[in-house]
Amino acid sequence: MPEAVPMLDSPVTSVEQADVVVVGARCAGSATAVTLARAGHRVVVLDAAPLPSDTLxxxxxxxxxxxxxxxxxxxxxxxxxxxxxLTRAYADGAGYGIESPFPAVDGIDYAMCVRRTGLDGVLARAAIEAGADVRPRCRVTSIVWAQNRCAGVRYTDRSGAVVEIRAALVVGADGRHSTVARSVGADQPFLTTPSGRDCYYAYWRDTTGNPRHTAAQWRHGADLGTAFPCDDGLVLSLVQPPAVPGRSGPGEAERRYTEAVDRIPALAARLRGCERVGRVRAATGIASYFRRSAGPGWALPGDAGHFKDPVTAQGIRDALHYGRLLAEAVTAVIDDPRALDRSLLEWERRRIVECRDIFHWTNRLARGEAMRPLEIALYRSAATDPELARITTGIFSRTRRPAELYTPSRAARLVVDAVRDQRANTRAVLLDLALEIRTGARNWFTDRTALRGNTPPLPPPTRVRRPTPTVPESRATRGR
Structure with a gap:
């Protein structure tokens, strides 16, 4: 059940009207706001942080x-x-290196690693230029309900005043710890998979001569590490060692990051001569999930509704993509509650169905264990087979499907290769094959149950008496 909204200590100082309120001004929120504002809608964007600013x-x-x-x-x-x-992708596992170009998407055949302060600043400016009213340092505290429909939000602005905005649609683009998700009762996922990895990253001042056109990943033992050249002459280096529950405290992130880099010889060599810039950032206790993401008058794009472990780096693309698709789905029906709710549910189903494959693929890579025999055989084959390398890179780029790697003929060849390579330990290959069969069956069942796209309805919100506004409705957001 959604949480009961408590009485506010401070009275509402103003009530405004908009077509859409977007909570969160980063990737998903900005993509939604830009698209709706350009279509002529009155859009208010609220973000608790100053803009632009960094984020994990x-x-x-x-x-x-x-x-x-x-x-x-x-x-x-x-x-x-x-x-x-970044024009080349490189992946190394068990001593086998795979290099390939990136597949083109709408004529774009390269990747980029852009720090979030710059990227989010560009997106926020685009929302403002499109006509959205972007308000930083404004923290949403509760949802406004009307006859079991989400009808707006209340927030505290930078001066401490409590403001209410009533709107036909509230978009919760406020991340994994979403206030909107919690307020509508959707914060508990209907499907979740804990990661087997923790995540630590830091920036390094790159040295002359390093390959600044290559996005590289290494697997060594149970550790995974990356080097992605980014803006300002820096390289982002991320490591994902196996998760260690309950380990935190001063210096823990620095220690685990440094130890993981040292355990990956190729990554340590890539960073040799580079100067660390800033502190180590950490994300631990990670879980991939799907939350219920649409209901009467509300929607959750971005990480608020769906999150995948960072091992496959899918979050920004999906936030932008499904934020834009959400706006396109509702722009013609904002003023029709029934049609709006149907469009929101169709958008939610679309994201679930389209993200199933990459969700399972991500969870496979996030297991936090050393490479198994069949995975080693895949790397060994892809190192000399350009088509396999292109499929692998295409999976990350969302132009190919994981099933293309495991056609019956390819799967059979991988088993034969793994047995040939592991003659002294055939049992390990057979156990790995059994695990793959069980995992495939479990994913098939999940796709036809939890991820079939027909999510169960949420219970109606619990409502309590709300304080009456002390001022008449403002017209601040009527027209531009």
């Missing part, structure tokens, strides 16, 4: 993510931030 993010943009920026009309401005174009 690995911020690699595959070609599909850059294509979304182009659709929003901001790719040129993002490129002006001077992050290098």
């Amino acid at each position: 993010s690995t911020h690699l943009l595959w070609p599909a993510g850059l294509a979304e920026l182009r659709r929003l009309g901001v790719l040129a401005e993002v490129e002006a931030l001077d992050a290098p174009r």
Whole structure:
């Protein structure tokens, strides 16, 4: 059940009217706001943080993510931030290196790694230029309900005043710890998979001569590490060692990051001569999930509704993509509650169905264990088979499906190769094959149950008496 909304200590100082309130001004929120504002709707965007500002993010943009920026009309401005174009993908596992170009998406055949302060600044400016009213340092405290419909929000502005905005649609683009999700009772996922990895990253001042056109990933033992050249002459290096529950405290992130880098010889060599810039950032206790993401008058794009472990770097693309699609789905029906709710449910189903494959693929890579025999056989084959390498890179770029790697003929060849390579330990290959069969069956069942796209309805919200506004409704957001 959604939480009861408590009485506010402070009276409401003003009531405003908008078509849409977007909570969160980063990737999903800005994509939604830009698209709706350009369509002529009155959009207010609220964000608790100052803008622009940094946020926890690995911020690699595959070609599909850059294509979304182009659709929003901001790719040129993002490129002006001077992050290098990454034209090659390199993955190394068990000593086998796979290199391939990126598949083109709408003519874009390169990736970029852009720090979030610059990227989010570009997106916020685009929302303002489109006509949205973007308000930083404004913290949403509760949802306004009307006859079991979400009808707006209340927030505290930077001066401490309590403001109410009534709107036909509230978009919760406020991340994994979403206030909107909690307020509508959707904060508990209907499907969740804990990650087997923790995540730590830091920036390094790159040295002359390092390959600044390559996005690289290494697997060594149970550890995973990356090096992504980014803007300002930096390289983002992320490590994902196996998760260690309950380990935190001063210096823990620094220690685990440094130890993981040292355990990955190729990553340590890539960073040799580079100077660390700033502190180590950490994300631990990670879980991938799907939350119920649409209901009467509300929707949850971005991480508020669906999150995948950062091991596949899908978050920004999906936030931009499904934020834009949400806006396109509702723009013609904002004033028709029944049609609006149908469109929201169709949008929610679409995201679930389209993200199932990459969700399972991400959870596979997030298991936090050493490479198994069949995975080693795949790397060994892809190192000499350009088509396999292209499929692998295409999965991350969302132009190919994981099933293309595991056709019956390819799967059989991988088993034969693994047995040939592991003659002294055939049992390990057979156990790995059994695990793959069980995992495939479990994913098939999940797709036809929890991820079939027909999510169960939420219970009606619990409502309590609310304080009466002390001032008449403002027209601040009527027209532009």
